Amino acid sequence: MAGIICGAYDNTTTQICRTRGTGTHVATMTVNIAQISDCHLPANPDHTYRGINPYRNLEALLKTVKSLQPDLILASGDLSEDGSQDSYRLIQDLFDPLGVPVLALPGNHDDPGLLADVYPGSPTDSVQATQHGNWQIIRLNSCLHNNPCGRLSNKTLSELERLLVQHSDQLSLVAVHHQPVMVESPWIDKYRMLEPGPFLALIDQYPNIKAVVWGHIHQVFDSDRNGIAMLGSPSSAINGVAGAEKFTPDTLGPACRWLELQGDGNLKTHIVSV
Numbered sequence: 001m002a003g004i005i006c007g008a009y010d011n012t013t014t015q016i017c018r019t020r021g022t023g024t025h026v027a028t029m030t031v032n033i034a035q036i037s038d039c040h041l042p043a044n045p046d047h048t049y050r051g052i053n054p055y056r057n058l059e060a061l062l063k064t065v066k067s068l069q070p071d072l073i074l075a076s077g078d079l080s081e082d083g084s085q086d087s088y089r090l091i092q093d094l095f096d097p098l099g100v101p102v103l104a105l106p107g108n109h110d111d112p113g114l115l116a117d118v119y120p121g122s123p124t125d126s127v128q129a130t131q132h133g134n135w136q137i138i139r140l141n142s143c144l145h146n147n148p149c150g151r152l153s154n155k156t157l158s159e160l161e162r163l164l165v166q167h168s169d170q171l172s173l174v175a176v177h178h179q180p181v182m183v184e185s186p187w188i189d190k191y192r193m194l195e196p197g198p199f200l201a202l203i204d205q206y207p208n209i210k211a212v213v214w215g216h217i218h219q220v221f222d223s224d225r226n227g228i229a230m231l232g233s234p235s236s237a238i239n240g241v242a243g244a245e246k247f248t249p250d251t252l253g254p255a256c257r258w259l260e261l262q263g264d265g266n267l268k269t270h271i272v273s274v
């Protein structure tokens with residue numbers, strides 16, 4: 001069944017994303033995920049970012065998230081502002097009390113190696129796939145050195161293709177930092193995933209991929225690509241007005257995307273904000 005529009009942006013409303021069928025998946029457990037993105041924590045928790053305190057904003061958001069009891073955190077990049085060891089210690093100090101696994105992947109502000117030291121399995125030069133109930137979560141590294149734009153390497157694309165061929169009947173969610181499609185906000189589309197064509201052509205071949213999720217854009221984005229939910233997550237630090245030429249702070253506070261991966265292949269999502 002095709003057609004996904006997930007446009008509910010508050011803490012209470014959830015919209016079901018109906019995804020393409022790939023056979024029969026026995027309805028078992030639902031995996032509840034808090035996708036936390038673009039925390040931009042500096043080494044010093046008192047330092048500001050775009051006029052706000054990213055440490056305090058993440059702390060406030062995680063208080064709300066903890067009350068919702070997620071099964072795991074999907075941390076989709078730019079966890080750090082400066083790639084420092086101290087900033088990752090701060091992230092750990094805030095994430096650890098939730099007591100759930102953290103699936104991390106790097107953004108352009110992160111140090112991919114340091115992030116992988118802190119959260120083993122965060123992809124550096126290889127694709128990472130983990131199993132959660134009936135679903136697999138596939139994490140990709142889209143970062144380029146000293147460049148805010150992203151790109152998936154040929155190695156990443158071939159590993160992803162190999163994985164998809166091997167697990168073509170596995171419900172899948174793909175997570176990456178950079179947006180693989182334009183979100184129509186010029187200030188951040190300047191720094192999108194470059195040359196996304198081969199990636200998009202690849203996912204189009206696999207109806208078991210139910211969603212692609214990313215961070216980086218500091219706004220909520222929902223669309224549909226041939227039955228795949230294309231979902232951008234807001235930032236835990238500060239978000240911007242969609243469509244703006246230059247970054248313009250909006251009224252959405254620290255926020256994250258909530259994802260419910262249902263055992264029968266459906267996916268529900270909404271935005272949680274402070």
Ligand SMILES: [Fe+2]
Binds near residue numbers: 077108109215216
């Ligand atoms: Fe980013």
